[in-house]
Amino acid sequence: MEDPILMVRNLNLKFNLRGQTLHALRDVSLDIYKGESLAIVGESGSGKSVLTKCFMGLNDQNGFIESGSIRYKGEELTAFKSEKDWLRIRGHEIAMVMQDPMTSLNPLKTIGAQILEAISLHQKELSPAQKHRAMLDILSDVGIQDPERRSRQYPHEFSGGMRQRVVIAIAVACKPNILICDEPTTALDVTIQAQILKLIKDLVRDRGITAIYITHDLGVVANVATRIAVMYGGDIVEIGTSEEIFYDPRHPYTWALLSSLPQLGVKGEKLYSIQGTQPNLFAHVEGDAFAPRNPYALKIDFVKRPPLFEISPTHFARTWLLDPRAPKMEPPEIIQKLSRREVSLNG
Numbered sequence: 001m002e003d004p005i006l007m008v009r010n011l012n013l014k015f016n017l018r019g020q021t022l023h024a025l026r027d028v029s030l031d032i033y034k035g036e037s038l039a040i041v042g043e044s045g046s047g048k049s050v051l052t053k054c055f056m057g058l059n060d061q062n063g064f065i066e067s068g069s070i071r072y073k074g075e076e077l078t079a080f081k082s083e084k085d086w087l088r089i090r091g092h093e094i095a096m097v098m099q100d101p102m103t104s105l106n107p108l109k110t111i112g113a114q115i116l117e118a119i120s121l122h123q124k125e126l127s128p129a130q131k132h133r134a135m136l137d138i139l140s141d142v143g144i145q146d147p148e149r150r151s152r153q154y155p156h157e158f159s160g161g162m163r164q165r166v167v168i169a170i171a172v173a174c175k176p177n178i179l180i181c182d183e184p185t186t187a188l189d190v191t192i193q194a195q196i197l198k199l200i201k202d203l204v205r206d207r208g209i210t211a212i213y214i215t216h217d218l219g220v221v222a223n224v225a226t227r228i229a230v231m232y233g234g235d236i237v238e239i240g241t242s243e244e245i246f247y248d249p250r251h252p253y254t255w256a257l258l259s260s261l262p263q264l265g266v267k268g269e270k271l272y273s274i275q276g277t278q279p280n281l282f283a284h285v286e287g288d289a290f291a292p293r294n295p296y297a298l299k300i301d302f303v304k305r306p307p308l309f310e311i312s313p314t315h316f317a318r319t320w321l322l323d324p325r326a327p328k329m330e331p332p333e334i335i336q337k338l339s340r341r342e343v344s345l346n347g
Contacts, residue, residue, distance in 0.1 A: 006055065006070070011028045012068050027068075028068070033210070035210055040052070052182070057086035095172070101167045105155040108154075111139075134173070144162065222242070230253065233281065241315065246338060250321070254317075287305055288301040300320050306318050
């Protein structure tokens with residue numbers, strides 16, 4: 001593969017909270033390639049949003065990178081010291097679509113004014129008339145009819161799905177190279193979810209943008225992601241192409257996530273749920289973070305952190321089950337059916 005557009009190496013991020021230190025990201029490494037659509041999935045609190053906020057300098061002031069590297073186009077982002085440094089990256093190079101459009105938009109400004117603000121900040125060379133034309137074009141591109149009239153309206157005059165389209169328009173108006181979509185469909189009904197995901201997919205394709213989707217639901221990204229990284233307890237435990245993650249998953253946590261998908265449930269049977277809670281990241285995590293909740297855990301899982309085993313050149317998983325010395329473990333029946341393509345992800 002070509003060189004990554006963004007490269008994360010051994011990243012450790014901590015937060016100071018009430019006199020304690022929370023180890024939010026534990027030695028995370030990740031490569032992101034130009035033009036790909038990468039989904040980062042995992043439960044709430046696994047570190048998905050915190051990781052991507054590091055790319056834009058958006059984490060709270062009580063957070064600090066203890067060690068590691070984030071390189072974007074060869075530039076070391078962890079060396080940035082001021083807001084002025086980040087403003088060169090934030091928006092124009094890397095933009096983010098937040099998960100709640102109502103809190104992302106200013107209720108006192110018209111939709112058009114908010115999009116124009118982004119265009120004016122990152123496309124200073126345009127004349128006022130060109131900026132206005134660009135604003136109308138981007139509204140049209142995100143599927144908002146009658147953009148001239150709608151641009152003069154306020155956020156409360158738009159539905160939830162339309163507000164999300166506006167937030168996407170603001171992010172794309174900056175002409176970023178990387179677009180981070182943080183739970184972009186959480187507050188929307190299923191029909192609108194599909195429309196928003198298709199919209200983002202089309203924009204990414206047409207504009208040559210690299211997309212990063214953040215979600216807790218593997219089913220949401222089944223048809224939009226080319227590659228998937230599974231996070232748990234502040235670490236990436238498995239990463240591979242969508243095909244590899246859905247049809248040949250290797251980490252027990254990925255098995256559990258897939259088994260929890262409602263569309264894979266059997267009528268009349270109880271829907272699978274992952275027992276227990278995520279690890280306490282205020283304390284030192286010993287061994288495999290998922291071990292206390294893992295019915296397939298080995299003794300070594302409670303003692304030593306597993307390395308990242310290579311399954312294929314594009315597929316890696318951090319589990320001792322892949323060690324040649326480990327006993328042979330069969331995945332759950334639903335995962336075996338997925339591997340044999342006996343069940344549909346589309347429900």
